Structure formats: C-alpha cells, structure tokens
Amino acid sequence: MDGLFQEGENRVLRPPSTGVVIFGATGDLTQRKLLPALYNLAADDYLPSEFFIMGASRTKLSDEEFRARSRESLEKFSRRPLDPAVWEQFEGKLFYQPLDGTTPKDFDALRDRLSSMGKERQESFNLLFYLATSPSHFSIVAENLNRVGLGKSIKQGPQQSAIVVEKPFGFDLESAKQLNAELQRHFDEGQIYRIDHYLGKETVQNILVFRFANGIFEPLWSREHIDHIQVSVCESIGVGSRASYFDQSGITRDIIQNHLLQMLALVCIEPPYSLSDPDSIRDEKVKVLRSIKPIGRQDVIRAQYGPGFVDGAKVNGYHEENGVLPGSTTETYAAMRLEIDNWRWSGVPIYIRAGKRLPRRITEIAIYFNHAPAAMFQGRLVSKLEQNYLAIQVQPEEGISFCINSKPPGPRMRAKSVLMDFQYHDSFALSSPEAYERLLLDAMKRDATLFTRNDEIEESWALLEPVFGYWQKGQDTPAYGYEGGTWGPKEADDLLARYGHKWRLL
Numbered sequence: 001m002d003g004l005f006q007e008g009e010n011r012v013l014r015p016p017s018t019g020v021v022i023f024g025a026t027g028d029l030t031q032r033k034l035l036p037a038l039y040n041l042a043a044d045d046y047l048p049s050e051f052f053i054m055g056a057s058r059t060k061l062s063d064e065e066f067r068a069r070s071r072e073s074l075e076k077f078s079r080r081p082l083d084p085a086v087w088e089q090f091e092g093k094l095f096y097q098p099l100d101g102t103t104p105k106d107f108d109a110l111r112d113r114l115s116s117m118g119k120e121r122q123e124s125f126n127l128l129f130y131l132a133t134s135p136s137h138f139s140i141v142a143e144n145l146n147r148v149g150l151g152k153s154i155k156q157g158p159q160q161s162a163i164v165v166e167k168p169f170g171f172d173l174e175s176a177k178q179l180n181a182e183l184q185r186h187f188d189e190g191q192i193y194r195i196d197h198y199l200g201k202e203t204v205q206n207i208l209v210f211r212f213a214n215g216i217f218e219p220l221w222s223r224e225h226i227d228h229i230q231v232s233v234c235e236s237i238g239v240g241s242r243a244s245y246f247d248q249s250g251i252t253r254d255i256i257q258n259h260l261l262q263m264l265a266l267v268c269i270e271p272p273y274s275l276s277d278p279d280s281i282r283d284e285k286v287k288v289l290r291s292i293k294p295i296g297r298q299d300v301i302r303a304q305y306g307p308g309f310v311d312g313a314k315v316n317g318y319h320e321e322n323g324v325l326p327g328s329t330t331e332t333y334a335a336m337r338l339e340i341d342n343w344r345w346s347g348v349p350i351y352i353r354a355g356k357r358l359p360r361r362i363t364e365i366a367i368y369f370n371h372a373p374a375a376m377f378q379g380r381l382v383s384k385l386e387q388n389y390l391a392i393q394v395q396p397e398e399g400i401s402f403c404i405n406s407k408p409p410g411p412r413m414r415a416k417s418v419l420m421d422f423q424y425h426d427s428f429a430l431s432s433p434e435a436y437e438r439l440l441l442d443a444m445k446r447d448a449t450l451f452t453r454n455d456e457i458e459e460s461w462a463l464l465e466p467v468f469g470y471w472q473k474g475q476d477t478p479a480y481g482y483e484g485g486t487w488g489p490k491e492a493d494d495l496l497a498r499y500g501h502k503w504r505l506l
C-alpha cells in the first residue's frame, strides 16, 4: 500500500511568487527563527524566483536599517554561516514598512506598498501574513487586513492571501473558540495557518513515515500488543526572561495543549487516506483527541521547580524568577495519565509529562509492548524479561531505538535487552532543517497538512478544561515542588506506580 506516499513525491517543491509580510518584524521570533528559516530556504534554493519579505512593526526603520538588523540576526541565529553570495540575493528581497497593528490607516499604506511591489515587478504575488505579534493583536491585525481588501475578499482576484498565527492560540476553550470565530470573520478557514512548530520537526513527521511506510509496525500498533505509551517533553531551561508570560500560562498551556498532544495524536491516528489532502490527516487527529477520556483529578500532577543545579550550575527556584507573582501556583511541570477510548487504544495507559528545569533537554515518545512470558527462561537468571519498547527521540538527537532481548555471548542461556538504533545523522549525513523552514515553505505552497485546524485546537482545549478546573483557586489541588535539575516531583512517580508502571530514565 504505497498510495499514501505517492503524490507527495511528485510535487514541485518551489512555491508560486510570494510576498511574506511579517508583523512583529523586530521581535524575538522573527530575529531568531523566521528570518533564519527564510534565509536557509534561500540558501537551499527553495524560495520562489519572485519573492520578497516585508517586515512590519511599530519601530520606525528604513529598508536599509531592517536589512542591517536582519544580517545581525542571521549571523547569530542561522544554522548555516552567512554565505556572502546568498546574502547578497537575500538582502535585495528584504523591505520594511512601519506599522501599528491597531491603526487602520497604516494598513492602507501597507496595501499600497504591496500593490506597488507587484506593479514594479509586473508580478502577481500571493501574500502570506505572518503574525509574530502578541496574541492580543491577532484579531485586530486580521480585521485591518480584511478591511483593506487583503483578507477574505482577496480571493476574487488572481492573488491569494493567507495568515499564519503563532501560539498561544487562546488561553482556554472559550477564548480559543472566540479567536477562531474572530479570525474566520476576516479570513476563510482555508486561509488560516495555525502554526505548531513541533509539526515541522523532522522526527515528528517521521512518525507518519515510520508507522505507515513499514509493514511490520502497524499490525502491532494497538491494545492487543501495546502495554502503555509515554510521551515526555523535558527541558533543562527555566522560564528565564519569559516569566511574566509563563506565569499566566504554565506548562500545560505552553507545551501540552499544543506540541505534546499533537505528537500524541500522530502516534495514535488511524491511517489517513492520503498525505496530499491536508484534511485527511487532520480529520484523523481530531478523532483521536475527541476519543480521549475525560481526565480524572487523581490522574494529574502539577509541580513547580525549586532552586537546584543543572549541569553543575546553581539555578533559581521558580519563585525567584523575575516576573513570577508572589504565591503563584503556576505549574512548571505537569504529568497526566490519559486513555484513548476507541477500538484501537481502549485500556492502554498513556502517560504524558512536560517540565522545565529537568536534568536535560529531551523530547521522546516511547511505545512499550506487552511482556513476553518468561516461564521458559526460569532458572536461567531471568525472572522477568525486559519489555520491548520503541523510543522515538524527537530531540536533541533525532532517531529511533528499538529495545529487544538478546542472548549475551557465553555458554549460558540468558536474555539481556539491547538497543537497535537508527540515528538521523548517521543514516542521512545531513543536518535537519529547522522546523520553521519546512512550515514556512508549506504555508507558501498553501499546504496546510502540518498546521492545526480550528477543531483540533478546540478539542485539545476541551480535553484540558477539567484539569484547569482542578487547579482553580479553592479546589485544594496541591502544586508539588521538585528540586531544579531533577526529574520532577515524587508524586509523578507515584502516579505511574499506581498503575504498575515507571517513567523512563531519560
């Protein structure tokens, strides 16, 4: 069955003529991620031959000043060193338009500028509006764009437009619904690209190839053979300079609602009928999210990091971070037990955890298969055989390991677990592109497969609604503590122990 992969192979990689307009062009995301991603796409010759980037934000800058700033960012943040020949071409495609997202007349000026870019080049550019702004500006920018004819209404002409929205997408179910409704007033759903940068990571995309391009795993991929699943998103960094944002959000909103649940959904979906129709994968993801049972109070743990040591360096506790409110109970670590109540997964525990200030940065999905009966090996130093597991490491190293039992050399009949390892860098000898490269290219090609649809967003918030309820003031749900640089609170271990499981040592 190779139908799933066929059409994508033949697709032409280069998008049509495009102008990318970045709102929030002087901000961190643009400097660290977006410009480096666009530069690397240029270096790989993936950009359209007719292409420009229009930075837009409140700071008054000329095109020249924006170019100089962009160059500095690329020197700091590009995954490749700056190549003078590529830069020379790239620089000529950078422009800047001062704009306040809340001032309607600034959008008239933007529209006029964009239209003169097209006229000068005798080209009809598709427009991609990237909202790298504070979420409080998403709706107003969308409204202003539509008002000047660059939103829904643009579809009447040959030119097309789309809007890319960064996370956080809402704060809870109600606000996410409201934001969806507001955006859809000014752009059609097909023009809205909600970005989740984890979906642009190579190993996350590889989940699909791994599951559906190999004949051997799919027959095992169900409650018949799988004992439990663990998904871990661990970071060693603390909240740093983002404390005032994070304190209002917490790790559940910051990581679990989006990155973690998206990865889990891909691990658990039914085979989509095609990889070329964006909705075919997204329909399946929604079904998974919708099938997760309501999360019980006893199956959720939240905690905050205290002072400790990471890599030998002393680190502050959460309450010493600048910007954290006194008495804050915002979680920097959360662990939950989930269950997908459908034919494939019913009864299989799924443990998820995400945390800051853990001993190291690692994102991993581990699938544990059922124990083999050990009776045959009794009396041969084996009382229990190790479980087979498949560990998909998303970062920092990208790869997949399969743990199997094997006989160590020697006269005795014994079994010992060993790893069969596939590491991206060994097999492909290429550095993986940054997630934003893939996602920006897809958005330019109007391929929404790796972007999150409105109903996925709403389902994931709906799933977490009860959890936020348990954590509300007056609910007496404890926020536990853990020492910075450790693997989280003891209560998270107890959660798994209650079901006879243990967190993986990462």
Ligand code: BG6
Binding pocket: 167, 235, 254, 255
């Ligand atoms: C972001 C979160 O979405 O993802 C951050 O807001 C987190 O808190 C980051 O650190 C992790 O991304 P990555 O790609 O470094 O794993």
